[in-house]
Amino acid sequence: MRGQHLLRRTPSLARGGIRPLPRQPFPKGPNNNASVPQTASNAVRSKSSAPAPPSLFQLFLERYNAALNKRPLFIKASAASVIFFASDSGTQRIMEPEKDFDLARAGSGAAFGVVATAWLHYWWGFLEVAVGKRLPTSTHRLSNTLAKVFLDQAIGAPMYIYTYFVITNFLQDWNATAKKTTKNATDLLDKTCHKAALMLPPTMMRHWTLWPAVHTFNFYYMPLHHRVLVQNLVLVGWSGYLSHLNNGGLLTPDGEMEVTRELIRRKTVKLSKRKTVKLQQTKEGTVRIQQS
Numbered sequence: 476m477r478g479q480h481l482l483r484r485t486p487s488l489a490r491g492g493i494r495p496l497p498r499q500p501f502p503k504g505p506n507n508n509a510s511v512p513q514t515a516s517n518a519v520r521s522k523s524s525a526p527a528p529p530s531l532f533q534l535f536l537e538r539y540n541a542a543l544n545k546r547p548l549f550i551k552a553s554a555a556s557v558i559f560f561a562s563d564s565g566t567q568r569i570m571e572p573e574k575d576f577d578l579a580r581a582g583s584g585a586a587f588g589v590v591a592t593a594w595l596h597y598w599w600g601f602l603e604v605a606v607g608k609r610l611p612t613s614t615h616r617l618s619n620t621l622a623k624v625f626l627d628q629a630i631g632a633p634m635y636i637y638t639y640f641v642i643t644n645f646l647q648d649w650n651a652t653a654k655k656t657t658k659n660a661t662d663l664l665d666k667t668c669h670k671a672a673l674m675l676p677p678t679m680m681r682h683w684t685l686w687p688a689v690h691t692f693n694f695y696y697m698p699l700h701h702r703v704l705v706q707n708l709v710l711v712g713w714s715g716y717l718s719h720l721n722n723g724g725l726l727t728p729d730g731e732m733e734v735t736r737e738l739i740r741r742k743t744v745k746l747s748k749r750k751t752v753k754l755q756q757t758k759e760g761t762v763r764i765q766q767s
Contacts, residue, residue: 543700548596551703555588558707559714566715570724583646584718587639594638595703598631603699620695628687636678636717640671643721674725678717685713 529537543550563584567576602623610619644667652659686709693705 539704547700548593551596551707552589552592554704554707555592555710556585557588558710559584559588562711562715563718566718570719577647579647579650580643580718580722583643584714586646587642588714590638590642591635592703594635595631595706599627599699599702602626616695620691623694624687624690627690628683632682632686633675633679636682637671637675639717640674640678640721641667643718644670674720677725678720681716681720685709 539550560581563581564576567574567580606619606622606626610622612619641664645664648663648667649655649660652663689705689709693702697705
């Protein structure tokens, strides 16, 4: 009854000049559903929920991962080559600023970077499979890591350092060789292998003060495809140090003997001059030098 009464009163309201407001339909969204009008609070909420633009490091990492998935060995080798070249160039500028830039020296380091990265790519892949069969990462993660670090530092690291000395010294000396014959190349290779064998023990003692800790972190936390990248980042400084050792910063036993003999010779000459040169004053008051 009450609803009918209200319906009867509607025409009277119209006659009195009061008309009901027409309904305004909500605007349709892209899905043809009624959407709620955007208020100020909704606008603030939508701005705050918008994703922040990626940083330069994130963009670099995304592009690096994409390239790494397509051509892993090429990307790793290229990065190592650039790092060795730049690090050696910086070492030359810092340690020997008065000398001209030695392109052959920097280029030999870049060549080694390619060879060493190819070696690490397959060597670490082998370690991952061989050690993983005995000590699965899911149940023996720490033991798996320590076993890989031990094998890498006992087998892989000495081969890495020895190859560095052979390749870099051979390329540098070969570039300075006037007659490039097969016999000269063979003799030079024997010489560089002998020098590398002499420089290996003292260099490994320095190597083991840094790299076991680096690779323990690397093998434990980093996935296989990013481990060479971690090594390359540390190589920014280490490769420059290797270059310094290889170019006069580290004396081999033969070199130490030569330096010792030279010091003894100079000291002997100095002492002999003091003993053999005598000053005698004559009766006339003049000074005469007499050598015995």
